[in-house]
Amino acid sequence: MEDKSKKGGFPWISTAATAASQKSLTRGVDPKEKASYIPYCSVKFKALSPTEMEEIVEAGSRFKPSMAPLNSRSQPLPRTNGKSRLYISLTCPYAQRVWIARNFKGLENVELIPINILDKPSWYMEKISSSGKVPALEHNNTVRFESLDLLIYLDENFTGPKLFPLGSSKREVTSELLKYIEVMNNNLFIALKNRSLSKSQLDRLTGPIFDRLETSLERFQPEGPYFLGVISGVDFAYAPFIERYNIVIQEFFKYNMFEKRPRLSRWFNALNELDFYTITKPNPRVVLNDMERVLQR
Numbered sequence: 498m499e500d501k502s503k504k505g506g507f508p509w510i511s512t513a514a515t516a517a518s519q520k521s522l523t524r525g526v527d528p529k530e531k532a533s534y535i536p537y538c539s540v541k542f543k544a545l546s547p548t549e550m551e552e553i554v555e556a557g558s559r560f561k562p563s564m565a566p567l568n569s570r571s572q573p574l575p576r577t578n579g580k581s582r583l584y585i586s587l588t589c590p591y592a593q594r595v596w597i598a599r600n601f602k603g604l605e606n607v608e609l610i611p612i613n614i615l616d617k618p619s620w621y622m623e624k625i626s627s628s629g630k631v632p633a634l635e636h637n638n639t640v641r642f643e644s645l646d647l648l649i650y651l652d653e654n655f656t657g658p659k660l661f662p663l664g665s666s667k668r669e670v671t672s673e674l675l676k677y678i679e680v681m682n683n684n685l686f687i688a689l690k691n692r693s694l695s696k697s698q699l700d701r702l703t704g705p706i707f708d709r710l711e712t713s714l715e716r717f718q719p720e721g722p723y724f725l726g727v728i729s730g731v732d733f734a735y736a737p738f739i740e741r742y743n744i745v746i747q748e749f750f751k752y753n754m755f756e757k758r759p760r761l762s763r764w765f766n767a768l769n770e771l772d773f774y775t776i777t778k779p780n781p782r783v784v785l786n787d788m789e790r791v792l793q794r
Protein backbone atom coordinates (compact mmCIF):
# COMPACT_ATOMS: atom_id res chain seq x y z
CA MET A 498 0.00 0.00 0.00
CA GLU A 499 1.20 3.48 -0.88
CA ASP A 500 2.57 5.42 2.07
CA LYS A 501 0.97 8.82 1.48
CA SER A 502 2.51 10.36 4.56
CA LYS A 503 5.88 10.29 2.79
CA LYS A 504 4.60 12.85 0.28
CA GLY A 505 4.56 15.44 3.03
CA GLY A 506 0.80 16.06 3.11
CA PHE A 507 -2.00 14.49 5.05
CA PRO A 508 -3.71 11.78 3.04
CA TRP A 509 -7.20 12.75 4.09
CA ILE A 510 -6.93 16.51 3.53
CA SER A 511 -7.04 18.02 0.05
CA THR A 512 -3.76 19.61 -1.05
CA ALA A 513 -5.46 22.90 -1.94
CA ALA A 514 -7.07 23.23 1.48
CA THR A 515 -3.79 22.36 3.13
CA ALA A 516 -1.87 24.98 1.20
CA ALA A 517 -4.41 27.75 1.77
CA SER A 518 -4.86 27.21 5.48
CA GLN A 519 -1.19 26.58 6.02
CA LYS A 520 -0.45 30.00 4.53
CA SER A 521 -2.78 31.98 6.78
CA LEU A 522 -1.92 30.09 9.91
CA THR A 523 1.78 30.23 9.62
CA ARG A 524 2.01 33.93 8.87
CA GLY A 525 4.87 35.29 10.96
CA VAL A 526 6.15 31.84 11.89
CA ASP A 527 9.82 30.95 11.41
CA PRO A 528 10.04 29.56 7.82
CA LYS A 529 12.08 26.59 9.04
CA GLU A 530 9.20 25.61 11.31
CA LYS A 531 6.40 26.28 8.80
CA ALA A 532 6.65 22.99 6.99
CA SER A 533 5.51 21.08 10.02
CA TYR A 534 2.36 23.05 10.87
CA ILE A 535 -0.97 21.52 10.08
CA PRO A 536 -4.05 23.29 8.74
CA TYR A 537 -6.37 25.08 11.14
CA CYS A 538 -4.08 24.35 14.05
CA SER A 539 -2.63 27.09 16.15
CA VAL A 540 1.07 27.09 16.86
CA LYS A 541 0.46 24.68 19.73
CA PHE A 542 0.16 21.77 17.33
CA LYS A 543 2.63 20.46 14.82
CA ALA A 544 2.17 17.87 12.13
CA LEU A 545 2.45 14.26 13.21
CA SER A 546 5.45 12.32 12.10
CA PRO A 547 4.69 9.02 10.34
CA THR A 548 5.58 7.16 13.53
CA GLU A 549 3.25 9.29 15.61
CA MET A 550 0.51 8.70 13.07
CA GLU A 551 0.75 5.02 13.84
CA GLU A 552 0.27 6.04 17.49
CA ILE A 553 2.68 3.60 19.03
CA VAL A 554 1.17 2.77 22.35
CA GLU A 555 2.87 2.28 25.66
CA ALA A 556 2.96 -1.32 26.68
CA GLY A 557 2.20 -2.27 30.23
CA SER A 558 -0.71 -0.02 31.09
CA ARG A 559 -3.87 -1.82 32.14
CA PHE A 560 -5.91 0.93 30.48
CA LYS A 561 -4.18 0.90 27.07
CA PRO A 562 -3.62 -1.58 24.28
CA SER A 563 -0.31 -3.36 24.50
CA MET A 564 0.29 -3.30 20.73
CA ALA A 565 0.45 -0.69 17.99
CA PRO A 566 -2.61 -0.42 15.71
CA LEU A 567 -2.93 -3.32 13.30
CA ASN A 568 -2.91 -2.43 9.62
CA SER A 569 -3.11 -4.07 6.19
CA ARG A 570 0.32 -5.61 6.73
CA SER A 571 -0.59 -7.21 10.09
CA GLN A 572 -1.08 -10.95 10.29
CA PRO A 573 -4.40 -12.29 11.62
CA LEU A 574 -4.40 -12.71 15.39
CA PRO A 575 -4.26 -16.23 16.81
CA ARG A 576 -7.59 -17.68 17.94
CA THR A 577 -8.90 -16.19 21.16
CA ASN A 578 -9.16 -19.43 23.17
CA GLY A 579 -12.16 -18.03 24.91
CA LYS A 580 -10.55 -14.67 25.67
CA SER A 581 -12.62 -11.56 25.01
CA ARG A 582 -11.35 -8.90 22.65
CA LEU A 583 -12.42 -5.33 22.14
CA TYR A 584 -11.47 -3.98 18.71
CA ILE A 585 -11.05 -0.23 18.76
CA SER A 586 -9.39 2.58 16.89
CA LEU A 587 -7.30 4.99 18.93
CA THR A 588 -9.15 7.87 17.28
CA CYS A 589 -12.79 6.75 17.01
CA PRO A 590 -15.21 8.39 19.48
CA TYR A 591 -17.61 5.43 19.31
CA ALA A 592 -14.85 2.97 20.14
CA GLN A 593 -13.60 5.30 22.85
CA ARG A 594 -16.95 5.03 24.65
CA VAL A 595 -16.56 1.29 25.06
CA TRP A 596 -12.84 1.53 25.83
CA ILE A 597 -13.58 3.95 28.72
CA ALA A 598 -16.32 1.60 29.97
CA ARG A 599 -13.97 -1.39 29.80
CA ASN A 600 -11.39 0.53 31.85
CA PHE A 601 -13.97 1.79 34.35
CA LYS A 602 -15.24 -1.74 34.95
CA GLY A 603 -11.68 -3.00 35.41
CA LEU A 604 -12.02 -5.54 32.61
CA GLU A 605 -8.32 -6.13 31.99
CA ASN A 606 -9.24 -9.58 30.74
CA VAL A 607 -10.95 -7.94 27.76
CA GLU A 608 -7.97 -7.47 25.46
CA LEU A 609 -7.79 -4.14 23.60
CA ILE A 610 -6.99 -4.59 19.92
CA PRO A 611 -6.32 -1.32 18.08
CA ILE A 612 -7.10 -1.25 14.36
CA ASN A 613 -5.81 1.38 11.96
CA ILE A 614 -9.15 2.25 10.34
CA LEU A 615 -7.50 4.11 7.47
CA ASP A 616 -5.53 1.01 6.50
CA LYS A 617 -7.47 -1.97 7.89
CA PRO A 618 -6.25 -5.56 7.81
CA SER A 619 -8.35 -7.51 5.28
CA TRP A 620 -8.89 -10.28 7.86
CA TYR A 621 -10.63 -7.73 10.12
CA MET A 622 -13.40 -7.38 7.53
CA GLU A 623 -13.45 -11.07 6.66
CA LYS A 624 -13.51 -12.47 10.20
CA ILE A 625 -14.62 -9.76 12.60
CA SER A 626 -16.61 -6.91 11.06
CA SER A 627 -17.88 -7.10 7.48
CA SER A 628 -18.62 -3.35 7.58
CA GLY A 629 -15.04 -2.77 8.71
CA LYS A 630 -16.25 -0.70 11.64
CA VAL A 631 -15.02 -0.39 15.19
CA PRO A 632 -15.90 -0.88 17.99
CA ALA A 633 -16.47 -4.63 17.93
CA LEU A 634 -16.50 -6.94 20.92
CA GLU A 635 -15.61 -10.60 20.58
CA HIS A 636 -17.04 -12.55 23.50
CA ASN A 637 -18.09 -16.19 23.78
CA ASN A 638 -17.21 -16.73 20.10
CA THR A 639 -19.66 -14.07 18.93
CA VAL A 640 -18.86 -10.58 17.70
CA ARG A 641 -21.10 -7.69 18.71
CA PHE A 642 -21.23 -4.10 17.48
CA GLU A 643 -22.66 -0.64 18.15
CA SER A 644 -21.12 1.34 20.96
CA LEU A 645 -24.27 2.04 22.99
CA ASP A 646 -25.40 -1.59 22.73
CA LEU A 647 -21.93 -2.67 23.80
CA LEU A 648 -22.10 -0.54 26.96
CA ILE A 649 -25.28 -2.34 27.95
CA TYR A 650 -23.80 -5.70 26.94
CA LEU A 651 -20.71 -5.09 29.11
CA ASP A 652 -22.94 -4.28 32.05
CA GLU A 653 -25.07 -7.37 31.61
CA ASN A 654 -22.31 -9.87 30.88
CA PHE A 655 -19.22 -8.73 32.77
CA THR A 656 -18.28 -7.94 36.34
CA GLY A 657 -17.24 -4.56 37.72
CA PRO A 658 -19.04 -1.39 38.75
CA LYS A 659 -22.32 -0.80 36.92
CA LEU A 660 -22.36 1.56 33.96
CA PHE A 661 -26.07 2.03 34.41
CA PRO A 662 -26.69 1.63 38.14
CA LEU A 663 -30.23 2.61 37.73
CA GLY A 664 -33.28 2.65 39.82
CA SER A 665 -36.39 3.23 37.74
CA SER A 666 -36.30 6.98 38.49
CA LYS A 667 -33.19 7.41 36.37
CA ARG A 668 -34.00 4.98 33.59
CA GLU A 669 -36.12 7.37 31.56
CA VAL A 670 -33.60 10.21 31.90
CA THR A 671 -30.83 7.86 30.79
CA SER A 672 -32.61 6.92 27.63
CA GLU A 673 -33.49 10.57 26.90
CA LEU A 674 -29.87 11.65 27.41
CA LEU A 675 -28.51 8.87 25.22
CA LYS A 676 -30.97 9.68 22.44
CA TYR A 677 -29.98 13.33 22.51
CA ILE A 678 -26.36 12.57 21.54
CA GLU A 679 -27.35 11.85 17.96
CA VAL A 680 -29.40 15.03 17.75
CA MET A 681 -26.45 16.96 19.19
CA ASN A 682 -24.00 15.41 16.73
CA ASN A 683 -26.21 15.96 13.69
CA ASN A 684 -26.82 19.60 14.53
CA LEU A 685 -23.25 20.38 15.47
CA PHE A 686 -21.90 18.77 12.33
CA ILE A 687 -24.14 20.93 10.16
CA ALA A 688 -23.01 24.07 12.01
CA LEU A 689 -19.31 23.22 12.03
CA LYS A 690 -19.21 22.57 8.30
CA ASN A 691 -19.59 26.30 7.73
CA ARG A 692 -16.13 27.54 8.56
CA SER A 693 -17.03 31.14 7.71
CA LEU A 694 -19.38 31.51 10.71
CA SER A 695 -18.44 34.26 13.12
CA LYS A 696 -18.14 33.50 16.81
CA SER A 697 -21.55 35.04 17.52
CA GLN A 698 -23.22 33.17 14.65
CA LEU A 699 -21.74 29.94 15.96
CA ASP A 700 -22.95 30.82 19.44
CA ARG A 701 -26.48 31.36 18.11
CA LEU A 702 -26.47 28.02 16.31
CA THR A 703 -24.71 25.79 18.81
CA GLY A 704 -25.41 27.62 22.10
CA PRO A 705 -28.86 26.02 22.62
CA ILE A 706 -27.29 22.55 22.27
CA PHE A 707 -24.70 23.18 24.97
CA ASP A 708 -27.29 25.01 27.08
CA ARG A 709 -29.43 21.89 27.01
CA LEU A 710 -26.51 19.86 28.38
CA GLU A 711 -25.96 22.52 31.03
CA THR A 712 -29.60 22.20 32.11
CA SER A 713 -29.45 18.39 32.07
CA LEU A 714 -26.47 18.48 34.39
CA GLU A 715 -28.55 20.36 36.95
CA ARG A 716 -30.98 17.50 37.45
CA PHE A 717 -28.98 15.32 39.83
CA GLN A 718 -26.39 17.89 40.84
CA PRO A 719 -26.67 17.33 44.61
CA GLU A 720 -25.41 13.77 44.00
CA GLY A 721 -22.36 14.82 41.94
CA PRO A 722 -21.15 16.53 38.76
CA TYR A 723 -22.18 13.79 36.32
CA PHE A 724 -25.27 13.47 34.12
CA LEU A 725 -26.93 11.05 36.55
CA GLY A 726 -25.24 12.62 39.57
CA VAL A 727 -23.02 9.58 39.99
CA ILE A 728 -20.69 8.58 37.16
CA SER A 729 -22.30 6.34 34.54
CA GLY A 730 -22.28 5.10 30.96
CA VAL A 731 -24.06 8.32 29.98
CA ASP A 732 -20.88 10.28 30.76
CA PHE A 733 -18.80 7.83 28.74
CA ALA A 734 -21.21 8.12 25.81
CA TYR A 735 -20.92 11.92 25.74
CA ALA A 736 -17.28 12.48 26.69
CA PRO A 737 -15.56 11.46 23.41
CA PHE A 738 -17.77 13.88 21.48
CA ILE A 739 -17.62 16.83 23.88
CA GLU A 740 -13.85 16.41 24.06
CA ARG A 741 -13.61 16.65 20.25
CA TYR A 742 -16.02 19.60 19.94
CA ASN A 743 -14.03 21.45 22.56
CA ILE A 744 -10.84 21.10 20.53
CA VAL A 745 -12.38 21.81 17.13
CA ILE A 746 -14.62 24.72 18.15
CA GLN A 747 -11.80 26.46 19.94
CA GLU A 748 -9.38 25.91 17.13
CA PHE A 749 -11.65 26.74 14.18
CA PHE A 750 -13.91 29.39 15.72
CA LYS A 751 -12.02 30.58 18.83
CA TYR A 752 -15.21 29.82 20.77
CA ASN A 753 -15.13 28.46 24.30
CA MET A 754 -18.16 26.24 24.83
CA PHE A 755 -17.50 25.99 28.58
CA GLU A 756 -17.61 29.74 29.16
CA LYS A 757 -20.77 30.66 31.06
CA ARG A 758 -21.63 26.96 31.41
CA PRO A 759 -20.25 26.11 34.86
CA ARG A 760 -21.91 22.71 35.15
CA LEU A 761 -20.64 21.53 31.78
CA SER A 762 -17.21 22.79 32.71
CA ARG A 763 -17.34 21.06 36.12
CA TRP A 764 -18.47 17.82 34.46
CA PHE A 765 -15.60 17.92 31.97
CA ASN A 766 -13.06 18.78 34.66
CA ALA A 767 -14.29 15.95 36.87
CA LEU A 768 -13.88 13.44 34.03
CA ASN A 769 -10.44 14.77 33.26
CA GLU A 770 -9.33 13.82 36.77
CA LEU A 771 -9.89 10.13 35.92
CA ASP A 772 -6.95 8.33 34.36
CA PHE A 773 -9.09 5.47 33.03
CA TYR A 774 -10.70 8.16 30.85
CA THR A 775 -7.79 10.53 30.10
CA ILE A 776 -5.66 7.66 28.84
CA THR A 777 -8.20 7.07 26.06
CA LYS A 778 -8.07 10.64 24.75
CA PRO A 779 -6.54 11.06 21.30
CA ASN A 780 -3.86 13.58 20.51
CA PRO A 781 -5.56 16.95 19.69
CA ARG A 782 -3.67 17.08 16.41
CA VAL A 783 -5.21 13.76 15.41
CA VAL A 784 -8.66 15.06 16.38
CA LEU A 785 -8.20 18.15 14.19
CA ASN A 786 -7.03 16.10 11.24
CA ASP A 787 -9.92 13.65 11.61
CA MET A 788 -12.54 16.35 12.00
CA GLU A 789 -11.17 18.13 8.96
CA ARG A 790 -11.66 14.97 6.95
CA VAL A 791 -15.12 14.22 8.34
CA LEU A 792 -16.41 17.77 7.96
CA GLN A 793 -15.35 17.85 4.32
CA ARG A 794 -17.66 14.97 3.44
Ligand SMILES: N[C@@H](CCC(=O)N[C@@H](CS)C(=O)NCC(=O)O)C(=O)O
Binds near residue numbers: 586590592631632
Ligand atom coordinates in the same frame (compact mmCIF):
# COMPACT_ATOMS: atom_id res chain seq x y z
N1 LIG B 1 -22.89 3.49 15.22
C1 LIG B 1 -21.58 2.92 15.37
C2 LIG B 1 -20.56 3.83 14.68
C3 LIG B 1 -19.17 3.21 14.56
C4 LIG B 1 -18.31 3.96 13.55
O1 LIG B 1 -18.82 4.75 12.75
N2 LIG B 1 -17.00 3.69 13.56
C5 LIG B 1 -16.12 4.28 12.57
C6 LIG B 1 -14.92 4.96 13.20
S1 LIG B 1 -15.36 6.30 14.24
C7 LIG B 1 -15.49 3.19 11.72
O2 LIG B 1 -15.20 2.13 12.19
N3 LIG B 1 -15.23 3.49 10.46
C8 LIG B 1 -14.48 2.62 9.60
C9 LIG B 1 -15.13 2.44 8.30
O3 LIG B 1 -16.27 2.86 8.16
O4 LIG B 1 -14.48 1.87 7.44
C10 LIG B 1 -21.29 2.76 16.86
O5 LIG B 1 -21.89 3.48 17.67
O6 LIG B 1 -20.50 1.87 17.24
